[in-house]
Amino acid sequence: MNLKIKPDEFSELLSRLNKVWRVYAPSAEYRGGRFSDTDNVIYQPVSAWSDIVWQEKSHMSPNTVITPITETLFYFDKETIQIAEVDTTPMLIFARACDINAMSRLDYMYLQNGGNADYSYQLLRDKIRFVLIECEESFDNCFCVSMGSNRTEAWSAAVRFSDEGAKVCVKASELLPFFANLGEACDYTPGFVEQNKEQVRTPDSVCDDPQKIRDILTHHPLWQAYDSRCISCGRCTTGCPTCTCYSLFDVAYEENPQRGERRRQWASCLIPGFSDMAGGHGFRPQPGNRLRYRALHKVNDYKARAGTQHMCVGCGRCDDRCPQYIKFSLIINKMTDAVEQALAQEANL
Ligand code: SF4
Ligand code: SF4
Known part of the structure; x- marks a missing residue:
């Protein structure tokens, strides 16, 4: 299903999604940026169109919500150990192709490397779905094309953002009900960056x-x-x-x-x-x-x-x-x- 959605309808979509999913997207941390008077663009919960920063590359990756910077694994006393609870509420993450491709690397490291699957990562992994943020053009310093990670099909929905609203392609049936009575039908197939200014030979x-x-x-x-x-x-x-x-x-x-x-x-x-x-x-x-x-x-x-x-x-x-x-x-x-x-x-x- 392909739809064109206005900003206020997109906010309605997020409010519906938030009833079932934890929805994360690149969002501005006010004045938390590297230089004075700049924002930091990090992954945060989003509930309105205006929360999402789609015009630039996020400064931090979705890692911060998938494998938190600090995480309690278990509690102990002299005799017992209690495994920390993992929040397994489904997670919907807006991410670019490179970051979605990064998940296969995290999967290997947390689930296969060393022969033991990481307990909390494994519990969460099946609950994660991605909404692809289409990159209309390459950002500074990107070299995803050389690394073969400019394309992905591992998404449940894809979005092309613009000032007028979003074009959305919904692939996963589990997301379809959230779009009921929103937007109007349109032609949209997500595109991928095919060239970066930076090129590498590995x-x-x-x-x-x-x-x-x-x-x-x-x-x-x-x-x-x-x-x-x-x-x-x-x-x-x-x-x-x-x-x-x-x-x-x-x-x-x-x-x-x-x-x-x-x-x-x-x-x-x-x-x-x-x-x-x-x-x-x-x-x-x-x-x-x-x-x-x-x-x-x-x-x-x-x-x-x-x-x-x-x-x-x-x-x-x-x-x-x-x-x-x-x-x-x-x-x-x-x-x-x-x-x-x-x-x-x-x-x-
Ligand atoms: S290469 Fe990494 S550790 Fe070294 S100065 Fe740059 S950011 Fe810091
Ligand atoms: S370019 Fe490669 S090494 Fe550098 S942050 Fe991205 S994935 Fe990591």
């Missing part, structure tokens, strides 16, 4: 052996420049729709320290101490080491392990957010050039 385009790529890049001098440029703030990882690292810690209650809760909280492999072990040994002491680890994970190691796509979906948020203007798309191209040169040198020996 290392596997010049070498089909992930271990060889690792061998060439692990001690390559290209990372040294980032020892001084990267300030290890972790902003690149917190905006990433495919980052899944977290730390675990126990909080003991002040009134009774034998009772408490175990929480997990997002962590970043770019921050000093992330890989430190008992005894104080750290595997990646320099910012360049940590950047190399992240880059290899995103465009080599994850794919070698999961066997499907690269982890990075090319949303460009790490580039958007880096205070040091470090461009991940440029790093990927530098990695591939370095592998290509090393292979050429080997061939000429």
Whole structure:
């Protein structure tokens, strides 16, 4: 079913949806932005047309509502453990193609990696549906086309927003009743971005052996420049729709320290101490080491392990957010050039 819906009808649609679903979309956090007098565009519950920011890329990904920044896993006392309740109210998330594609990476990491499915992620996962936000054109720093994540069919409905209202394509029968008596029929098929200004070649385009790529890049001098440029703030990882690292810690209650809760909280492999072990040994002491680890994970190691796509979906948020203007798309191209040169040198020996 395809409909053209005016803004006030869209608000009515959201109010109907909110009776059954938790509805999340990119929305402005007033004056929470990176620069003074700017808003932060993050995923928040929406109940009216004016709540949704569709004109720009969100600064944070839907990760913040799927795997919260801080989450209690269980409560404990001296003898018992009680698993924390997971809110399994169905979730409808407005997201762009790259972020919907990122879900397959989260699914692998939370449900398959290590052979154990994550309890709370698994309970929630079946309840999540997506409304595709059509990108009419590419935003700054996006390289989704190179990463093959510019297209998706994993949506229940798709929307093209404009100042006049929205064109909606509804695919899932479970959503049809919410549209009763709204809008007028129209022709609409969601389109996808087919070209980005930024283009990358990933290392596997010049070498089909992930271990060889690792061998060439692990001690390559290209990372040294980032020892001084990267300030290890972790902003690149917190905006990433495919980052899944977290730390675990126990909080003991002040009134009774034998009772408490175990929480997990997002962590970043770019921050000093992330890989430190008992005894104080750290595997990646320099910012360049940590950047190399992240880059290899995103465009080599994850794919070698999961066997499907690269982890990075090319949303460009790490580039958007880096205070040091470090461009991940440029790093990927530098990695591939370095592998290509090393292979050429080997061939000429
Ligand atoms: S590594 Fe950067 S471009 Fe790739 S998915 Fe993460 S934030 Fe987006
Ligand atoms: S956002 Fe930039 S400076 Fe901060 S950790 Fe990431 S690469 Fe380094």
